Amino acid sequence: MAIEQLTIRALTRDDLPAVVAIDIEGRSRRDYVERRLAAALREPRLHAQFAASDAKGLAGYILARVLEGEFGRSEPGLRLEMVGVRPDARGHGAGARLFQVLTDWARRHAIRDAHTTATWRDAAMLGWLGAMGFRLAPSYVLDVSLDKDRRPVPHEGPVTLPRGHGPGAEVDFGAPQANDDERMASERPEVRAMRPDDLREIVRIDRGITGRDRGSYIEARLAEAMHDSAIRVSLAARRQGAIVGFVMARADLGDYGRAAPVAVVDTIGVDVGQSRRQVGRVLLEELFANLAALQIERVETLVASTHLPLLGFFQHNGFRPSQRLAFKRRLDA
Structure with a gap:
């Protein structure tokens, strides 16, 4: 032919x-x-x-x-x-x-650019991607299993030392755990499905992190979640009535030649005033529970190799390097 x-x-x-x-x-x-x-x-x-x-x-x-x-x-x-x-x-x-x-x-x-991922074992696909001009992207694919026996349970230390358990059995008022930030962390935020009227606050949090107004993108993904909750899961965390964080993920039911269902976390954000207060951890816990109910077996995300804090956050919450590799190709070359 x-x-x-x-x-x-x-x-x-x-x-x-x-x-x-x-x-x-x-x-x-x-x-x-x-x-x-x-x-x-x-x-x-x-x-x-x-x-x-x-x-x-x-x-x-x-x-x-x-x-x-x-x-x-x-x-x-x-x-x-x-x-x-x-x-x-x-x-x-x-x-x-x-x-x-x-x-x-x-x-x-x-x-101007195209992206994809492929398992390192798929020699035929890797060869085709190379022939099409794709190169390894400066990003890591991380994933975590949602198998009940292997689901990550993030560890959180005690907020304060119990009375009588400090050195010499005295009350240790100088223990580093006993500070206002960590007491705030013990107040578990309420997590629920994202709603249309959350948009303004979500965009505000995202702008504080990225320095850009991505309202159109977030609004479109929120609308997608409203249209098909079996494909996209979007959650918001609230504390004392205010939105303090959000996470958006979509079910990947066949992309990249996969047969097993996978979910991809593509957007996550925590209010800059709520850092180190476990908001991100609680959001992931609730997300994992929602995705497990949809029979999702694994969660994946993509993180730039230079974004060390975000890499640390995901790894602390059970994510590990995936068997998939990220590729990128400039389209204006």
């Missing part, structure tokens, strides 16, 4: 059976692909998906989503989620042709 015989067009719902047939043998992800196509129709500006057709029908496909503010981003990017080519059409440049069309689409939408 010559590459000139391929016709590139938009992927549609009618292609669903053919996409599932090309996808990983023995591990049908029909539900994921169906949801993915529905999301693209609902939010076309955030999705790019193309099909390659030949005389036999669907020869290949590629799906990507626009990143707006995930993982602290300041400019839009493209998240490559799925790519597949029919076995008898492989080796003839169909994947490269699809990626080139995707790249052209991204440039027209002022998107």
Whole structure:
């Protein structure tokens, strides 16, 4: 088959059976692909998906989503989620042709880089990514299992020493634990699902952390959570009636060739005045409980290698280096 015989067009719902047939043998992800196509129709500006057709029908496909503010981003990017080519059409440049069309689409939408992840064991995918110009990204993929026997239980030391347990059995008023900040930490914040009327305070907290107004991004993700709570979970923490932190995660039900359900934490923030008061820890605890109820087995996130405080926070709460690697490719090169 010559590459000139391929016709590139938009992927549609009618292609669903053919996409599932090309996808990983023995591990049908029909539900994921169906949801993915529905999301693209609902939010076309955030999705790019193309099909390659030949005389036999669907020869290949590629799906990507626009990143707006995930993982602290300041400019839009493209998240490559799925790519597949029919076995008898492989080796003839169909994947490269699809990626080139995707790249052209991204440039027209002022998107300058593409991102993806792949397990280090997938030699075929790693080779294809290398051929397409992807390089290792300066980021770490971290994950944690939600298996009941391995679920992390963050340790928190005592807030004060009990009476009579200081040196010499006296009350130790000088113990470093007995300070106002740590007493505040003992007041566990209330965590609940994020609501539309939380938006203003969430944006304020995010602006205090990032120095940018990302209201449009947060509003869009909040609307997504309202529309489909089985795909996106967004939680807010309150203390004494005020919002002091938030976390946003989405269920990844098939991205990057995965068959097992995974959740991705893409945005988390704690009011700068509430640091070291366990707000982030409590948010993750509640998030893990919500995701476990959705039959999610593992939680993942992406952290820049230079963001040492955030790396420390996630590792302290049970996250460890994943078996997946992060890749990036500049699209203006």
